[in-house]
Amino acid sequence: MVTHFLFASALVLTVGHAAGWLARRLRQPYIVGQLAAGIALGPSLLGSAAPDVHALLFPEEIGASLRGLAQFALVVFLFAVGYELDLKVLGSRARTAVGVALTAFLVPMAVGSGCALLFREQLVALDMPRLTAGTVVFAGVALSITAVPVLTAIVRENGLAGTVPGVLAVSAAGLLDVIGWTVLSGTLLEHGDGQELPWQWRALLAAGFVALTLAAARPLLRRLLWRTRMEPMFRLSLLIGFAFVTASVTQYLGLHAICGALLAGVVCPREKGGTLDPDLLRPLQDISSLLLPFFFVVSGQAVALGAVNGTGWAAFAVVTVLAVVTKTGGGTVAARLGGLDRDDARTVGVLLSARGLTELIALDAGLRAGLLSAPLYTVLVLMALATTLLTQPLLILVRRGAGRAPLRPPPPAPHGSGGPPCATTSEGTTAAPGP
Incomplete structure (x- = not known):
């Protein structure tokens, strides 16, 4: 089994990052290639074409x-995402x-939840046994999510980092993350681990x-880690350990490990002036970017x-x-009412439609909590892939239709990074955003 595991790990890392590199060459987010690789290595493609090999x-x-x-x-x-989250950029x-x-959260939320109630018979055909309050809310959350890492990469690659629609889209997406994870946490309380405790006690x-x-x-x-002038690698290991402790607590309480990881990142201390610590941020992003193909392959194994x-x-x-429609329409209308011109408002709406990795994390949590059947999970994973793929072409159409300057091609990845190009955070530090 050690031999099997090591060879499978080599395959996952090589195929995952090669597919991500190819996607970037095709002017698509890194995650699109990695997600496609995860599905290709799963039972749907490799398992069907060569079951013995799979x-x-x-x-x-x-x-x-x-x-x-x-x-x-x-x-x-997610610890790195929480650490980078800074609403001062607003x-x-x-x-x-x-x-x-x-608006970009409530409109898709209402539509998704309404569709779950309206098409309950069709959901039964997708092996959903019955509708509960949790499944209805989760259906709305699945349509409401925006992927901040993917959106940030698209904004930079298209030369929108310093523009009003670029900054507004990233800022709104950060708020959307906070709202979405909060609602998702409440939805997961009735499901998951810690079932020996009533959900009311777990909520408390x-x-x-x-x-x-x-x-x-x-x-x-x-006090413990910064004022003692601790060695950076030792401090990094203790902080990652802290992230795993908080993740294990929230997992036990039914909130899923993702909530604890985000919480640990949010409370992690920053440098003086609120800047991010490069000795902490860069290793976090390098580690997660290197190993994320394992998540895509595990997610792809459940796609049937x-x-x-x-x-x-x-x-x-x-x-x-x-x-x-709900994301681009809601975001466009709200940005227009906020004072942006028509073309910038459309740009904001299109950018908010990117779902990417954040959607997959939420869907994985919903599948493990029993809020999704396997066929419905497959449908929503394909939706996440399709909406992420459509973001770049729609953005090109909007910008060209507005007579704006042509979109810039994505810059090459930095030497030795093996992953996506660096992006400048709101605090001015340079960091690779990950898939």
Whole structure:
């Protein structure tokens, strides 16, 4: 099994990053290639074309090890996302960004939840046993998510980093993340681990744990790790350990590990003046970017294209159209009401339609919590892939239709990074954003 695991790991890393590189050459986000590679290595493609080869490369005995690496990469990635999250970037357009974020969340949320109630019979055909309040809310969340890392990369690659629509879209997406993860956390409370405790007790314990972490963790970490002039690698290991502890607590309480990882990143102390610590940020992004293909492969193992019937493909078409229309439409209208001209407002709306990795993380949590059936999970993963693929072409159409300057081609990746190009954060530090 050690031999199987090592060879499978080599295959996952090589194919995942090669596919990401190819996607970037085709002017698509890195995640698109990695997600496609994960699906290709799963039972739907490799398993159907060469079942014996798939069984040899990915025997069931190494499944737990692959899932462990996937969760490790996910926690480190979300810890870095929480550490980078800075709502001060809103600046003078805070009111507009809040309006865009709320609209771009509530409109898809209402449409998604309404469709779950309206098409309950069709959901039964996708192996959904019954509708609960959790599944209805989760359907809305699945349409409401925007992927900040993917959006940030698209903004930079298209020369929009210093423009009003670029800054507004990134700011609104950061707020959307906060709103989306909060609603998702509440949805997951009735599901997941810790089922020996009633959900009311878990909700109370979760609220107390979050409040205690927000109030006490940052000053305690600053006193222990910053003022002692600790060696950077030792400090990094302790902070990652802290992220895993908070992730394990929220996982037990039913909030999923992703919530604890984000919380740990948010409370992690920054440097003086609020700047990000490059000795902490760069290793976090390098580690997560290197290992994220394991998450895509584990997610791809649950994608079953053969199990999607005619109803499923019809649902995919409808969900994809609704996902694009509600996001772009809601974001455009809210940005227009916030004072942007028509073309900049459309740019904001299109940018907010990118879902990417954030959508996959939420769908994985929903599948493990029993809020999604396998066919519906497959439909929504394909929707995430399609909406991310459509973002760049739609952005080109909007900018060209407005008579704006041609979009710049993506810059080459920095030497030795092996991943996406660097992006400048709101604090001015340079960091690779990951897929």
